[in-house]
Amino acid sequence: MRAAHTLVADPLEFGMGQGPLHGVRVIEFAGIGPAPFCGMLLSDQGADVVRIDRPEPDPEGATMGPARFNILGRGRRSVALDLKRPDAVEACLALIERADALIEGYRPGVMERLGLGPDIALARNGRLVYGRLSGWGQTGPLARTVGHDLNYLAITGALHCIGLPDKPVPPVNVVGDFGGGAMFLAFGVLAALHHARATGQGQVVDCAVTDAVASLMSSLYAVKAAGRWSDERRSNGLDGGAHNYDTYQCADGKWVSVAAIEPKFYAQLLARTGLSDPGHRALTDRALWPQMRIRLATIFADKTQAEWVRIFEGADACVAPILDMNEAPRHPHNQARGTFVDFDGLLQPAPAPRFSRTPGAIQARAPDIGEHNEEALADWGLSSAMIAALFERAGETTPERKP
Numbered sequence: 001m002r003a004a005h006t007l008v009a010d011p012l013e014f015g016m017g018q019g020p021l022h023g024v025r026v027i028e029f030a031g032i033g034p035a036p037f038c039g040m041l042l043s044d045q046g047a048d049v050v051r052i053d054r055p056e057p058d059p060e061g062a063t064m065g066p067a068r069f070n071i072l073g074r075g076r077r078s079v080a081l082d083l084k085r086p087d088a089v090e091a092c093l094a095l096i097e098r099a100d101a102l103i104e105g106y107r108p109g110v111m112e113r114l115g116l117g118p119d120i121a122l123a124r125n126g127r128l129v130y131g132r133l134s135g136w137g138q139t140g141p142l143a144r145t146v147g148h149d150l151n152y153l154a155i156t157g158a159l160h161c162i163g164l165p166d167k168p169v170p171p172v173n174v175v176g177d178f179g180g181g182a183m184f185l186a187f188g189v190l191a192a193l194h195h196a197r198a199t200g201q202g203q204v205v206d207c208a209v210t211d212a213v214a215s216l217m218s219s220l221y222a223v224k225a226a227g228r229w230s231d232e233r234r235s236n237g238l239d240g241g242a243h244n245y246d247t248y249q250c251a252d253g254k255w256v257s258v259a260a261i262e263p264k265f266y267a268q269l270l271a272r273t274g275l276s277d278p279g280h281r282a283l284t285d286r287a288l289w290p291q292m293r294i295r296l297a298t299i300f301a302d303k304t305q306a307e308w309v310r311i312f313e314g315a316d317a318c319v320a321p322i323l324d325m326n327e328a329p330r331h332p333h334n335q336a337r338g339t340f341v342d343f344d345g346l347l348q349p350a351p352a353p354r355f356s357r358t359p360g361a362i363q364a365r366a367p368d369i370g371e372h373n374e375e376a377l378a379d380w381g382l383s384s385a386m387i388a389a390l391f392e393r394a395g396e397t398t399p400e401r402k403p
Contacts, residue, residue: 019046019351019360024193025380027052027095027102028076029116033173034182034209035105035133036072041186042101043075044351045360050376051076052083052092053369071348073366079377080370081390089115091382091390096121096128098380100196101189103131107146108138118204128202129192133185137208149173152180152209158217165234180212235286237261243282243292244269247322254305255322258296268317273299 017023024047028039043049051073067073081088093116096102102121104111111117111132118130135152136142153159153176163169188205196202223229235241244260260269263280270277275295282288300308305321312319323331329340329347341350344365351360377387 017046017048018363019044020355020358022046022358024048024101025099026050027092027099029102029104029106029111030054031105033105034177034185035103037178037182038103038131038133038185039076040072040074041182042189043363046358049076050095050380051078051367053078053080055080055082055370067366067368068344068346070366071346075363076367077372077376078367078369079373083114087389091377091386092116093120093124094382094386095380097125099125099128100193101129101131103133103185103189105133108134108143122202126202127196127200129189129196129205130202131185131189131205131207133181133207135209137211138206149176149209152176153213156210156213156217158213160231161220161233161239163233165232168233176209176213180216181207181209184212184215241286241289243289243296246293248297248300250300250305250308251302252304256300256305256308257320257322259318261318265316265318268315269319272311272315272317275299
């Protein structure tokens with residue numbers, strides 16, 4: 001299940017650096033959620049990402065079990081440092097001097113308290129891109145308060161648009177934390193890297209999940225500004241209000257998605273289901289949507305999902321089966337593209353997007369904490385004396401690489 005443009009490294013070897021970001025050095029301060037996902041994205045495209053871990057795992061983040069199950073942690077090298085020790089902070093600053101970018105996902109003020117804030121970091125490396133990811137951003141009245149994906153969606157207008165007529169419904173956190181925060185941080189870091197290489201000037205990238213989600217809502221705010229969006233959930237064309245943009249249950253209890261927005265695609269939906277809508281009146285007449293939804297629901301309930309897949313095969317009707325996470329990797333399209341790969345015995349999404357000249361790759365499996373203590377620091381040019389002082393003075397040893 002591999003695509004030609006998505007090569008996969010040996011899970012036990014590190015350092016291929018395969019991808020368009022080959023040669024870019026990134027320091028990631030260990031966290032949970034969107035910041036690690038950003039690190040994964042950069043690593044998948046060839047960046048050398050060194051993750052600074054606590055010597056002991058964060059109990060709030062230790063939910064994955066063995067490291068190999070931590071897909072978001074793949075492709076890094078791990079250095080475990082006790083940042084309460086001045087020599088560990090100095091080691092981080094030595095790495096910062098050699099880095100192109102740094103990413104962290106802590107609450108505002110944490111890095112400053114550690115002595116690793118952007119003022120100190122940029123004083124040591126004026127070309128550094130300092131990426132900061134937080135829910136509320138580095139400024140504003142909520143900046144230092146706790147929150148999670150659902151809260152960030154709530155204040156941007158996004159959550160109000162998602163759900164049933166009588167209740168907003170929590171989507172899985174791909175919308176805010178990952179589609180918003182992590183993706184916008186990756187975009188911001190790469191934009192700032194482009195500027196740094198052109199001018200020699202680094203800068204801070206303040207990426208707030210709330211800002212990112214608001215940006216993702218741009219098209220809906222545009223529709224609302226034009227007077228074509230109602231604040232009443234499931235009364236609009238793209239929020240499940242329309243019969244031609246909704247989900248329907250099949251005879252076997254499985255579901256299909258229908259997104260026949262344009263008239264030419266709607267015509268194919270009518271033809272394959274036998275639904276009657278003379279003149280396509282229901283596309284624009286919202287009063288007809290409820291009765292048309294009932295009719296479509298009755299039609300789809302008459303056959304299994306597999307039967308509907310066969311009926312719509314080759315049709316431009318914008319109908320697709322709704323697959324669970326066991327079924328999705330087996331879908332013929334995903335198999336043909338290698339959208340999922342079996343890496344180190346673990347099925348996981350392949351690197352995206354695809355590059356024709358410099359394809360990315362999963363660089364290595366997720367590391368154990370401190371697995372690369374000496375190797376990574378030596379590769380980045382830290383002296384053997386500094387490395388020895390970090391790990392030998394406290395009686396620490398570098399963990400053996402696990403097969």
